[in-house]
Amino acid sequence: QVQLQQSGPGLVKPSQTLSLTCAISGDSVSSNTAAWNWIRQSPSKGLEWVGRTYYRSNWYNDYAASVKSRITINADTSKNQFSLQLKSVTPEDTAVYFCTRATVVTGILYAFDIWGQGTMVTVSS
Amino acid sequence: DIQMTQSPSSLSASVGDRVTITCRANQGINNYLNWYQQKPGRAPKLLIYAASNLQSGVPSRFSGSGSGADFTLTVSSLQPEDFATYYCQQTYGIPRTFGQGTKVDVK
Numbered sequence: 001q002v003q004l005q006q007s008g009p010g011l012v013k014p015s016q017t018l019s020l021t022c023a024i025s026g027d028s029v030s031s032n033t034a035a036w037n038w039i040r041q042s043p044s045k046g047l048e049w050v051g052r053t054y055y056r057s058n059w060y061n062d063y064a065a066s067v068k069s070r071i072t073i074n075a076d077t078s079k080n081q082f083s084l085q086l087k088s089v090t091p092e093d094t095a096v097y098f099c100t101r102a103t104v105v106t107g108i109l110y111a112f113d114i115w116g117q118g119t120m121v122t123v124s125s
Numbered sequence: 126d127i128q129m130t131q132s133p134s135s136l137s138a139s140v141g142d143r144v145t146i147t148c149r150a151n152q153g154i155n156n157y158l159n160w161y162q163q164k165p166g167r168a169p170k171l172l173i174y175a176a177s178n179l180q181s182g183v184p185s186r187f188s189g190s191g192s193g194a195d196f197t198l199t200v201s202s203l204q205p206e207d208f209a210t211y212y213c214q215q216t217y218g219i220p221r222t223f224g225q226g227t228k229v230d231v232k
Contacts, residue, residue, distance in 0.1 A: 037221075046223060046225050046226060047169070047212060047214075047223040047226075048223075049220050049221040049222065049223075062219050062220075064220045065126075065220070098168055098169075100168075102216075102221075105174040105175060105178070106174065106175050106178065107175075109156070109157055109174065109175050109216055110216045111159045111171050111174040111175075111180075111216065112159070112161070112169070112171060112214070113171045113174075113180070115168035115169060115170075116168065117168065118167075118168055
């Protein structure tokens with residue numbers, strides 16, 4: 001059974017860096033059929049995909065344009081986990097952050113089938 | 126970005142009702158469309174993938190249809206545990222995008 005366990009602080013000061021980690025059990029961060037994503041949810045923006053990392057002989061990343069200049073998603077194969085770093089945060093980054101697995105469900109179509117428990121991150125001084 | 130629009134934004138229904146939620150993309154996305162259910166304080170749960178395929182473990186009262194730009198999620202007979210918010214999500218392009226959600230509450 002695949003599970004994702006999130007960890008990281010719930011309060012970050014403006015201009016600082018938001019850091020979250022997602023530990024994977026039951027699958028591998030290096031899987032060739034999965035991508036590892038971060039999605040956030042706020043009342044103002046709803047569900048917002050922010051980025052992903054995945055391995056297909058090499059490591060690849062994709063990021064949402066809204067955060068592209070500030071975001072890094074990394075995989076740690078030794079710990080079988082992936083992480084989110086979001087720099088220079090503002091109150092607009094306040095949201096519940098979810099890590100998720102996107103897996104191939106049919107053909108080349110992906111779905112977010114496994115989700116972490118969510119972390120409420122508040123950006124405030 | 127591909128924009129997903131759901132309707133209605135909310136609806137009130139009773140146990141046993143047939144409920145239909147629609148989702149429209151602003152461009153064709155073939156069948157690259159998934160549906161999720163979310164309850165308060167919980168992560169979304171995958172219900173339907175590739176527009177019409179039931180995820181393992183999801184009750185058969187849930188069904189999906191559509192292709193191209195217009196999609197539908199139907200609950201054939203609403204059960205008490207189905208009161209929740211439902212989201213569509215396109216997996217055709219990057220960035221992945223979601224509809225704004227449809228909240229189903231008790232009439």
